[in-house]
Amino acid sequence: MEIVLNVVREKIRRKMLYITTILGILVVAIFSTGTGTLTVGGKSMNDYYVLVPILINVLNFLNGAIALAISCSTIPQEYERRTSHLIWSRGVSQSRYHMSLAAGNVLVSWISGVILYLTLGVFAVVNGYSEMLGRIAVASLFMMLYAACICMLTSALSIKIPTLFTGTIMVIILVCGALRSALNLMTAALTGFGGAVIKRAVLLIPNLAGISTQAGNLVQERPVNVHVIIMGLIVIWIAGLLVITLRREEA
Amino acid sequence: MNDILVLKNVQKKYKETAVVKDLSLNIKKGEVFALLGANGAGKTTTIKMILGFAKASSGDIEIEDGAKIGYSPETPYFPEYLTAMEVMNYYAGIEGDKAKKDKAYLRSLLEVTGLEDSKIKVKNYSKGMIQRLALAQALISDPDILILDEPTAGLDALGRKHNLELLKKLKEQGKTVIINSHILHDIEAVCDRGVIMRKGEVLDTWTKDESDESLEDKFIRLVGEE
Numbered sequence: 001m002e003i004v005l006n007v008v009r010e011k012i013r014r015k016m017l018y019i020t021t022i023l024g025i026l027v028v029a030i031f032s033t034g035t036g037t038l039t040v041g042g043k044s045m046n047d048y049y050v051l052v053p054i055l056i057n058v059l060n061f062l063n064g065a066i067a068l069a070i071s072c073s074t075i076p077q078e079y080e081r082r083t084s085h086l087i088w089s090r091g092v093s094q095s096r097y098h099m100s101l102a103a104g105n106v107l108v109s110w111i112s113g114v115i116l117y118l119t120l121g122v123f124a125v126v127n128g129y130s131e132m133l134g135r136i137a138v139a140s141l142f143m144m145l146y147a148a149c150i151c152m153l154t155s156a157l158s159i160k161i162p163t164l165f166t167g168t169i170m171v172i173i174l175v176c177g178a179l180r181s182a183l184n185l186m187t188a189a190l191t192g193f194g195g196a197v198i199k200r201a202v203l204l205i206p207n208l209a210g211i212s213t214q215a216g217n218l219v220q221e222r223p224v225n226v227h228v229i230i231m232g233l234i235v236i237w238i239a240g241l242l243v244i245t246l247r248r249e250e251a
Numbered sequence: 252m253n254d255i256l257v258l259k260n261v262q263k264k265y266k267e268t269a270v271v272k273d274l275s276l277n278i279k280k281g282e283v284f285a286l287l288g289a290n291g292a293g294k295t296t297t298i299k300m301i302l303g304f305a306k307a308s309s310g311d312i313e314i315e316d317g318a319k320i321g322y323s324p325e326t327p328y329f330p331e332y333l334t335a336m337e338v339m340n341y342y343a344g345i346e347g348d349k350a351k352k353d354k355a356y357l358r359s360l361l362e363v364t365g366l367e368d369s370k371i372k373v374k375n376y377s378k379g380m381i382q383r384l385a386l387a388q389a390l391i392s393d394p395d396i397l398i399l400d401e402p403t404a405g406l407d408a409l410g411r412k413h414n415l416e417l418l419k420k421l422k423e424q425g426k427t428v429i430i431n432s433h434i435l436h437d438i439e440a441v442c443d444r445g446v447i448m449r450k451g452e453v454l455d456t457w458t459k460d461e462s463d464e465s466l467e468d469k470f471i472r473l474v475g476e477e
Contacts, residue, residue, distance in 0.1 A: 001344075002341055002344035002345050003345065006330065006341055009330075009332075009333075010330060010332060013332035014332065081328040082324060082326065082328060083328055083329075083330075085302075085304060085322065085324050086322065086324065086327075086342065086388065087345060088302070088303070088304055089302050089304075089320065089321075089322040090342065090345050090346055090392070092345060
């Protein structure tokens with residue numbers, strides 16, 4: 001627990017969470033005060049019932065980026081600074097150490113996400129839509145799942161792969177996951193062994209952005225796709241196993 | 252005196268290159284033991300193997316049952332946004348022993364290494380202060396064996412003198428200390444015994460006051476030979 005809390009303390013003292021708060025206030029303020037003009041199909045999006053799902057997607061995207069940024073560097077940084085030696089010399093195993101750092105990343109991303117959602121909640125109340133608070137609160141659970149998926153996967157990759165490559169691979173996973181339907185169509189025409197491999201690889205890419213979309217669906221009282229939620233939980237489970245299993249030879 | 256740490260024919264290979272070759276050591280309880288050698292001699296790898304950071308390719312490392320180890324690394328890094336007390340509290344928390352989280356106890360360890368419980372963050376510490384903090388955190392578990400990698404590196408004359416005095420006190424308390432250092436004058440001042448290594452092998456042993464030849468002369472004579 002000490003290691004988990006220290007990750008959070010580091011991000012707080014490095015003013016990471018202040019940046020999140022400012023970002024949240026800016027995004028929500030710009031969208032909801034009309035200083036930014038958002039139109040969909042020529043229709044102004046001033047109505048909060050329409051605006052909130054869009055804002056949730058924007059905030060989830062922002063929080064996903066924050067989760068990715070913090071998780072890319074936490075574990076490699078510990079090895080670079082060799083703080084790992086002072087932890088291991090106290091009998092902490094690599095598995096426990098990696099899992100604590102990954103859990104710290106998840107906790108930071110949740111705090112950051114809650115700050116963003118709180119901003120949204122405050123603006124909803126100020127604009128007279130306090131009845132939306134309950135749904136925004138439930139939608140924040142999807143944000144937590146989405147952020148946890150990104151943090152755990154990124155943390156697992158960062159144990160073995162340099163920071164830059166981890167970030168790049170995660171961006172590719174996120175983009176390809178979001179574009180999976182399009183990729184399925186594009187790869188449908190592929191034939192032969194190579195084609196079969198590519199088709200299966202596309203099927204294996206998790207659509208993490210889909211979790212974020214479910215939050216918007218919930219707020220708009222549309223059906224929530226439970227399969228996407230289960231997929232998110234499976235991703236966390238697999239990434240958790242990787243975090244526990246993957247080891248660095250020495251540091 | 253009983254042996255608290257024994258290395259038997261320990262070898263460490265990275266791919267096909269052996270960095271520690273057939274190393275055997277018997278370190279006695281309560282002695283201050285030196286690992287000496289130029290860069291690349293295999294001293295740090297030996298320490299890593301004793302601490303369990305690196306696995307020996309062959310041979311055995313036996314540590315007395317229940318013996319606790321404290322470790323101060325060569326280039327210590329502490330989260331720069333913490334104060335010395337927060338650093339101590341953090342590592343005490345990881346040890347998992349609630350008694351060790353006692354503020355008065357941690358403050359006494361800071362004081363014994365010449366630091367104080369202040370609001371100054373680690374980022375404002377000098378290299379010497381960080382070295383002292385490294386020593387203080389190594390003492391948290393009240394270890395039986397203290398492994399110090401270059402404990403006087405980067406310290407000014409006063410800091411070095413202070414740390415050497417502290418090492419003498421720890422020896423008086425019955426602690427076993429293993430030191431890896433390039434500063435031979437310091438080794439002569441505090442150590443009882445040691446080994447001189449080159450390219451992973453023990454060239455010779457050294458015992459305090461065993462001969463008229465100074466450690467420095469012996470070191471240059473042995474390590475300087477190719």
